Amino acid sequence: MKDSPDIAEQLRLLRENYAQQLPAKLAQMEDAFRQCDNMVELPNLRHLAHSLAGSGATFGYPALSVAARQLETLVDSALCDGRPLTPKESDTAARLIKTLGREAHNPIVPAPAPALPASNLPETERKLIYLVEDDASLATDLMLQLGHFGYIVKSFETPKQLLETPVDPTLAAVLMDIVFPQGDLAGPEAIIQLAVAKQLRTPVIFFSSRNDLTARLAAARAGGAAYLVKPVDVGELISRLDSLVTDLPPEPYRVLIVDDNSPLASHNAVTLQSVGISTDIVTDPMTILAHLDDFKPDLVLMDMYMPGCTGAELAAVIRQLENYVLVPIVYLSTETDTDRRLIAMQLGADDFLTKPITPEHLISAVSTRLRRYRVLRSHIEQDSLTGLLNHAATKDRLTTETARAARQQGVFCLAVLDLDHFKNVNDTYGHLIGDSVLKNLAELLKRRLRRTDIVGRIGGEEFVVILPDTDAKQAIQLLNELREAFSLVRQRASRDLTFTTTFSCGIAEYQLGANANDTHLLADQALYQAKQAGRNRVILANSDERKGDGSGAFHAL
Numbered sequence: 001m002k003d004s005p006d007i008a009e010q011l012r013l014l015r016e017n018y019a020q021q022l023p024a025k026l027a028q029m030e031d032a033f034r035q036c037d038n039m040v041e042l043p044n045l046r047h048l049a050h051s052l053a054g055s056g057a058t059f060g061y062p063a064l065s066v067a068a069r070q071l072e073t074l075v076d077s078a079l080c081d082g083r084p085l086t087p088k089e090s091d092t093a094a095r096l097i098k099t100l101g102r103e104a105h106n107p108i109v110p111a112p113a114p115a116l117p118a119s120n121l122p123e124t125e126r127k128l129i130y131l132v133e134d135d136a137s138l139a140t141d142l143m144l145q146l147g148h149f150g151y152i153v154k155s156f157e158t159p160k161q162l163l164e165t166p167v168d169p170t171l172a173a174v175l176m177d178i179v180f181p182q183g184d185l186a187g188p189e190a191i192i193q194l195a196v197a198k199q200l201r202t203p204v205i206f207f208s209s210r211n212d213l214t215a216r217l218a219a220a221r222a223g224g225a226a227y228l229v230k231p232v233d234v235g236e237l238i239s240r241l242d243s244l245v246t247d248l249p250p251e252p253y254r255v256l257i258v259d260d261n262s263p264l265a266s267h268n269a270v271t272l273q274s275v276g277i278s279t280d281i282v283t284d285p286m287t288i289l290a291h292l293d294d295f296k297p298d299l300v301l302m303d304m305y306m307p308g309c310t311g312a313e314l315a316a317v318i319r320q321l322e323n324y325v326l327v328p329i330v331y332l333s334t335e336t337d338t339d340r341r342l343i344a345m346q347l348g349a350d351d352f353l354t355k356p357i358t359p360e361h362l363i364s365a366v367s368t369r370l371r372r373y374r375v376l377r378s379h380i381e382q383d384s385l386t387g388l389l390n391h392a393a394t395k396d397r398l399t400t401e402t403a404r405a406a407r408q409q410g411v412f413c414l415a416v417l418d419l420d421h422f423k424n425v426n427d428t429y430g431h432l433i434g435d436s437v438l439k440n441l442a443e444l445l446k447r448r449l450r451r452t453d454i455v456g457r458i459g460g461e462e463f464v465v466i467l468p469d470t471d472a473k474q475a476i477q478l479l480n481e482l483r484e485a486f487s488l489v490r491q492r493a494s495r496d497l498t499f500t501t502t503f504s505c506g507i508a509e510y511q512l513g514a515n516a517n518d519t520h521l522l523a524d525q526a527l528y529q530a531k532q533a534g535r536n537r538v539i540l541a542n543s544d545e546r547k548g549d550g551s552g553a554f555h556a557l
């Protein structure tokens, strides 16, 4: 696969820009060299050489990189000794600068980055499902139930109707009964016809009151991805559907590039973007904290030597932040000295990549670490029953969101949800059924909320939803929709017994200056009011009550 035209074009422009700026950089270097007898210009000369050494090869000037690296090493050793260049070193430096001038006219067009399929495809909000069921009341009920979880359902009474309808290209799955008045295996037979006539490749879930091998075999031969026995357990159906139709790409990996060399940082960013990795660039290391909070990187790719502070110092600072103890920090540096590398690593970085680096190597080295980090993070952060964020991770996210809102003077809402009379559910139907209710609520929240919303389970039957960039009015409306939808979900206790249940919810809108505990305490108080007022309702906290000490709200979870 080739670079997308957009990315190839961006890379070409970056190379062109670099080539245009090269003569000025070389002129600066010659100036610095001419004045380097006075020692003041030596660090500048080293910095300029360092910058060219790191960036030249990336933009098609490998020999220039080599010469610049030699120059950097030479100047570095004089600076370490605290002396000017010796006459011999000056000769070598003059020769190297000449080489730089020559090589600046000899660019090689770098091979395009090997693009893997981009993973950040646009998100399709709601999935279209075809339901083929001759029992009108069951069809209506399933349509409603699936609708609560955010699916759009188009219903057909007979397989023939389905066969006669052009297949919608956005179709995500088919739910097909087995037995129809037209035949005991009319459902699977229709699916085979569809596959032949219309090349239907969409996943099919069969459901039937038949539970015999003949029916199951027919479904399997028709390529059925799942087989559910009636009465259909909505929770099971949703989890099967979700696993089959969730083509939502995984959230793109995020790499924060910290490099004062702006063209090089952009080049690396475009290279990573070509495989769907999302990037953010920090050219001024002193602004890194804001970038960390806003961008929440899965990996930090960092230059080692920058004005203001070194990469090693920055790595040490990042490691002091609780939320970034685990995030991989990788140096991308021209540093080859093993001792200096080891010292830099001791301060908190995980690895070294050496500049110049080919796009292939950069992508592969970064991707491996990103994958490992995400797996590790999900083990640490997920609640095992529901797959939502656990208590600690939710608390972290709330702290981060609070910091972001404070910095940007933005808004967000925090909703705390608690199932009503859940003890009764456990006592009446058993703990396992209670668990499936918890999973159904988690599923509903996951399906109905935006990807940018944060959902966690913070206690037995207590959930938290953080809604960035959402004001109180919008939050109330959304949570009421969710409350309504959940109250209509048919929970299955046994083959013949279903029940419904509800949740209460307290919402707090972030108030400028409040900390995470303040907001959480407010939402908790509103939840308490919702319970007192009769449950199954959403109540917004009164922000004037925020004057309490606010302490320990999260501890109380």
Ligand SMILES: Nc1nc2c(ncn2[C@@H]2O[C@H](COP(=O)(O)OP(=O)(O)OP(=O)(O)O)[C@@H](O)[C@H]2O)c(=O)[nH]1
Pocket (backbone or CB within 6 Å): 385, 418, 419, 420, 421, 422, 423, 424, 426, 430, 431, 432, 433, 434, 435, 438, 459, 460, 461, 531, 535
């Ligand atoms: N099935 C199941 N139950 C849980 C889990 N964690 C907590 N619970 C139960 O949740 C119930 C919570 O009960 P209460 O705190 O009395 O609240 P409630 O019955 O929901 O009543 P209100 O909140 O006042 O409406 C207890 O019965 C817990 O055992 C879990 O992981 N699975």
